[in-house]
Amino acid sequence: xxxxxxxxWRQILNHVSLFFTAEARAHLEGDTxxxxxxxxxxxxxxxxxxxxxxxxxxxxxxxPYTVPFNGTELTLWNRLPRPSTPNWEPIPCETRPLWYRxxxxxxxxxxxxxGTLFGLLTFQEELRSSQRDGHGRFLASYSPxxxxxxxxxxxxxxxxxxxxxxxxxxxxxxxPQLRLGPALRPPAIVLSHDCDxxxxxxxxxxxxxxxxxxxPLARARAPRLGQLWWMGRNAVTPRRYYFDNLTGMVDLERxxxxxxxxxxxxxxxxxxxxxNGTRGLDELAAMVPDGWDLGMHYNYDTFLNRDxxxxxxxxxxxxxxxxxxxxxxxxxxxxxxxxxxxxxSCGIEVDESAGYSDGxxxxxxxxxCFEAYDTTARTPRAIVEVPMVIMDxxxxxxxxxVAIATVRRMLTHLQHVGGALSVIFHPxxxxxxxxxxxLGIYHRILVECRRVGAxxxxxxxxxxxxxxx
Amino acid sequence: MENSALTVRFAAADEAAxxxxxxxxxxxxxxxxxxWRWEFVSTIFQHPQIPFSVVDDGGTIVGTQxxxxxxxxxxxxxxxxxxxEETLLDPAYRGKRLLGQMYDCLFEYAAEHGLRYxxxxxxxxxxxxxxxxxxxxxxxxxxIPFYCRDLPVLLQRAGINKxxxxxxxxxxxxxxIGCVAARLASAARFARAERVTRRVSTSHALRLxxxxxxxxxxxxxxxxxxxxxxxxxxFRDADYLRWRIFENPYVRPIxxxxxxxxxxxxxxxxxxxxxxxxxxxxxxxxxxxxxPYTPEDVVRRLLVQAxxxxxxxxxxxxxxxxxxxxxxxxxxxxxxxSVGFHHVRRGQSVVVRxxxxxxxxxxxxxxxxxxTRIFMEGTxx
Ligand SMILES: CC(C)(COP(=O)(O)OP(=O)(O)OC[C@H]1O[C@@H](n2cnc3c(N)ncnc32)[C@H](O)[C@@H]1OP(=O)(O)O)[C@@H](O)C(=O)NCCC(=O)NCCS
Ligand SMILES: [Zn+2]
Numbered sequence: 001x002x003x004x005x006x007x008x009w010r011q012i013l014n015h016v017s018l019f020f021t022a023e024a025r026a027h028l029e030g031d032t033x034x035x036x037x038x039x040x041x042x043x044x045x046x047x048x049x050x051x052x053x054x055x056x057x058x059x060x061x062x063x064p065y066t067v068p069f070n071g072t073e074l075t076l077w078n079r080l081p082r083p084s085t086p087n088w089e090p091i092p093c094e095t096r097p098l099w100y101r102x103x104x105x106x107x108x109x110x111x112x113x114x115g116t117l118f119g120l121l122t123f124q125e126e127l128r129s130s131q132r133d134g135h136g137r138f139l140a141s142y143s144p145x146x147x148x149x150x151x152x153x154x155x156x157x158x159x160x161x162x163x164x165x166x167x168x169x170x171x172x173x174x175x176p177q178l179r180l181g182p183a184l185r186p187p188a189i190v191l192s193h194d195c196d197x198x199x200x201x202x203x204x205x206x207x208x209x210x211x212x213x214x215x216p217l218a219r220a221r222a223p224r225l226g227q228l229w230w231m232g233r234n235a236v237t238p239r240r241y242y243f244d245n246l247t248g249m250v251d252l253e254r255x256x257x258x259x260x261x262x263x264x265x266x267x268x269x270x271x272x273x274x275x276n277g278t279r280g281l282d283e284l285a286a287m288v289p290d291g292w293d294l295g296m297h298y299n300y301d302t303f304l305n306r307d308x309x310x311x312x313x314x315x316x317x318x319x320x321x322x323x324x325x326x327x328x329x330x331x332x333x334x335x336x337x338x339x340x341x342x343x344x345s346c347g348i349e350v351d352e353s354a355g356y357s358d359g360x361x362x363x364x365x366x367x368x369c370f371e372a373y374d375t376t377a378r379t380p381r382a383i384v385e386v387p388m389v390i391m392d393x394x395x396x397x398x399x400x401x402v403a404i405a406t407v408r409r410m411l412t413h414l415q416h417v418g419g420a421l422s423v424i425f426h427p428x429x430x431x432x433x434x435x436x437x438x439l440g441i442y443h444r445i446l447v448e449c450r451r452v453g454a455x456x457x458x459x460x461x462x463x464x465x466x467x468x469x
Numbered sequence: 470m471e472n473s474a475l476t477v478r479f480a481a482a483d484e485a486a487x488x489x490x491x492x493x494x495x496x497x498x499x500x501x502x503x504x505w506r507w508e509f510v511s512t513i514f515q516h517p518q519i520p521f522s523v524v525d526d527g528g529t530i531v532g533t534q535x536x537x538x539x540x541x542x543x544x545x546x547x548x549x550x551x552x553x554e555e556t557l558l559d560p561a562y563r564g565k566r567l568l569g570q571m572y573d574c575l576f577e578y579a580a581e582h583g584l585r586y587x588x589x590x591x592x593x594x595x596x597x598x599x600x601x602x603x604x605x606x607x608x609x610x611x612x613i614p615f616y617c618r619d620l621p622v623l624l625q626r627a628g629i630n631k632x633x634x635x636x637x638x639x640x641x642x643x644x645x646i647g648c649v650a651a652r653l654a655s656a657a658r659f660a661r662a663e664r665v666t667r668r669v670s671t672s673h674a675l676r677l678x679x680x681x682x683x684x685x686x687x688x689x690x691x692x693x694x695x696x697x698x699x700x701x702x703x704f705r706d707a708d709y710l711r712w713r714i715f716e717n718p719y720v721r722p723i724x725x726x727x728x729x730x731x732x733x734x735x736x737x738x739x740x741x742x743x744x745x746x747x748x749x750x751x752x753x754x755x756x757x758x759x760x761p762y763t764p765e766d767v768v769r770r771l772l773v774q775a776x777x778x779x780x781x782x783x784x785x786x787x788x789x790x791x792x793x794x795x796x797x798x799x800x801x802x803x804x805x806x807s808v809g810f811h812h813v814r815r816g817q818s819v820v821v822r823x824x825x826x827x828x829x830x831x832x833x834x835x836x837x838x839x840x841t842r843i844f845m846e847g848t849x850x
Contacts, residue, residue: 248781254679255721255741255782255850289679431783433616440745443783447743451499 003378005035008118011370015160017469019418024183027167042083045104047170057115059125060144067098070180072416074158078112107166113159120365122373123336135331140359151361161417186453188420191260194297197428198243198280200234204271230434241432256446258456263297263328267312272300285320293458295326303333309346325349326459332357340372344383350459355388363387367419369462386459390423408448415452477570480521487530504718513708514538520578522571531559534571542695542704553589572600579824588821597820605832608816611789611805613655617648655809662808666773673761680724683710686733693755698797702839722750722850727767737771740850747779748850749789751843752801768804792840
């Protein structure tokens with residue numbers, strides 16, 4: 001098999017193992033699915049699912065449309081024409097086809113399944129764009145999917161769900177039911193916390209508050225004296241609403257039977273750096289209970305800088321006495337080409353940085369995880385990416401009073417197509433009256449997760465599950 | 470509507486969904502079948518027929534009444550009782566004494582199966598008095614407010630959260646001022662209690678631990694509890710705790726246990742309800758004489774931990790129960806006040822009845838019970 005194709009297929013099977021039953025995986029594993037050229041695919045007959053692999057996929061989604069599926073809707077783009085050979089019928093209908101079905105049973109996806117997924121997993125949108133923000137990041141608003149309102153579509157998950165249904169149908173000589181039934185397992189929730197600030201009285205945090213007091217004066221407005229209250233409060237009780245929130249989050253997650261990962265920040269200080277230095281690292285490590293994970297929050301200045309990265313990592317291991325194999329970049333600094341190879345070479349096994357800082361979204365079109373791809377050697381890398389989908393303040397800024405309804409919508413969708421939702425919540429906004437709009441949000445998110453019967457897995461759990469395959 | 474079409478009978482094993490639907494329809498809730506089963510199909514009291522009676526109108530369930538078998542313990546040992554739950558009639562069928570008929574089947578069942586008392590908490594005093602229950606007292610609350618801004622939400626039922634006129638506005642303002650004052654008083658007392666516990670805990674081997682599963686020692690602890698403090702209370706052995714706490718499908722409360730070395734001294738169980746309020750579900754402590762700490766010390770340590778944890782989880786308040794003057798309840802109340810709790814006399818009626826119709830009034834008996842929120846359904850922990 002073409003190595004690119006083998007890579008995508010491997011990610012599909014991994015995803016099925018994580019979010020579907022073993023029987024569902026068995027349906028995919030035979031030689032039901034074939035990756036062929038468009039010409040070969042068109043000429044196929046018999047009980048096979050044929051996926052064309054030689055059609056270039058545009059990163060700009062072409063004419064998206066939806067198809068009802070398993071109580072939700074699949075959103076497809078990069079549509080393929082109906083094969084020119086006779087006897088192919090669209091399923092479920094001509095205007096919104098999911099499959100083309102040959103009279104002899106063969107199924108052919110009605111959209112460029114392979115090209116679209118390969119493009120998403122290998123960051124093609126970002127590689128073909130030079131747009132970056134001041135921190136060197138690719139933003140949600142730069143994505144061609146953003147303009148079409150497709151960032152909240154887990155295209156990979158939807159394609160796999162359709163495949164599972166189709167392969168099950170082929171094994172029983174039936175038409176795809178557009179339903180999944182018991183093949184689907186409950187969705188997963190991947191919770192994590194970047195521990196940017198553990199004490200609210202560091203110079204930077206207090207300095208920013210002081211600045212906010214006088215900032216309105218520049219616009220001839222009254223100073224925001226309320227900020228003085230937060231300054232005073234954290235001067236007296238620096239742990240309140242910061243370190244204390246860590247234990248609060250653990251207890252809250254425990255009451256849902258959930259677990260999470262804490263990413264610890266240390267290394268260089270400064271506004272974008274580790275504001276608390278190494279303070280509290282040992283206590284943080286001691287606080288993280290069995291079953292929860294502790295990982296590394298790569299400092300701002302370690303971005304693609306081996307020496308600084310190594311120094312931070314060594315310091316972190318020294319203070320916490322734990323191995324560090326999971327991580328996320330502070331400020332989500334992430335390069336689509338170089339970051340994953342860099343992190344892999346630094347010993348990171350699973351990364352959660354590929355999320356947007358300015359909006360919700362499936363940055364790689366997947367709610368779950370995938371192995372990074374080495375485009376030169378054309379092999380999967382040892383590092384796994386778990387793209388972050390929802391960030392605390394971003395959710396509330398973007399969706400305000402419908403924030404929770406949005407989470408519910410996304411979870412419900414995953415409940416019907418399978419997958420995982422990665423949510424990051426910073427301790428400083430988990431429960432802090434300084435940010436009243438954030439109060440109770442995390443709790444309500446967990447309530448929504450329980451409503452759909454979600455199980456909690458950490459990024460590391462996902463990797464361990466893959467390794468067991 | 471012809472009464473003759475109505476039958477009152479026990480629910481069949483496959484009627485979970487139909488029984489649950491009535492509840493969901495009348496309360497506009499989304500209780501799942503799994504939650505229904507957890508509550509009504511006991512894994513401890515194993516009997517093919519569950520004590521769940523229904524009113525059936527030509528195939529539709531229009532009324533439900535359940536007994537949840539629960540073991541209690543007193544100085545004479547462990548015995549079965551039942552909690553009355555799921556008292557519900559479709560409004561179109563009320564006022565026909567159907568509740569009495571549903572209870573009749575259940576009390577027969579109780580007598581047959583040795584369920585000694587039936588008890589519960591309800592706003593429907595009158596209906597339950599009519600079927601023979603005593604109402605010995607009402608529950609009252611122990612409260613610490615953390616956020617006064619959101620508290621009116623909790624008092625929704627008191628009807629003052631949405632002020633209609635000037636008087637309501639004045640009441641609401643008064644309430645908020647009172648709440649701020651209560652909060653400040655709580656904060657001051659809590660800070661003092663934290664200092665005290667820090668002193669006490671460093672001076673001896675008291676150790677707190679959040680448990681991932683029920684402690685096997687809880688059985689013996691309950692026995693020692695009644696022999697030391699007297700009265701009657703729920704027998705919280707490992708099976709009970711596993712069901713009520715660790716496998717609770719709503720909120721899994723946090724069980725924080727106190728140990729002296731490996732010896733279990735007791736626990737505090739607390740939770741964060743979906744309503745954003747924290748709940749003190751249970752406190753139980755037994756200490757031997759001649760230890761360097763008193764039961765008050767252990768209870769204080771546990772309550773401080775519970776309050777801190779609930780506060781850090783972001784709750785708007787923490788609420789517990791105080792029901793009667795069992796000596797240990799009095800101790801908890803004393804310590805709770807010193808930790809910052811306020812006692813508020815607002816609650817539900819306690820109803821209790823002996824299964825044996827010849828038995829005398831239960832009021833006297835109930836005065837000796839030790840009751841906490843663990844006696845509740847568990848939907849908020
Ligand atoms: C409780 C219930 C089953 C009683 O059924 P019923 O057939 O009406 O019972 P009865 O006719 O014997 O008694 C009804 C009396 O109780 C009173 N009552 C019923 N529910 C009540 C409630 N929730 N609060 C206060 N009083 C109530 C009625 O006003 C009536 O009094 P009245 O005779 O002065 O009019 C039914 O009213 C019901 O389903 N209520 C809602 C559910 C509920 O509150 N359950 C208790 C929680 S465990
Ligand atoms: Zn960060």
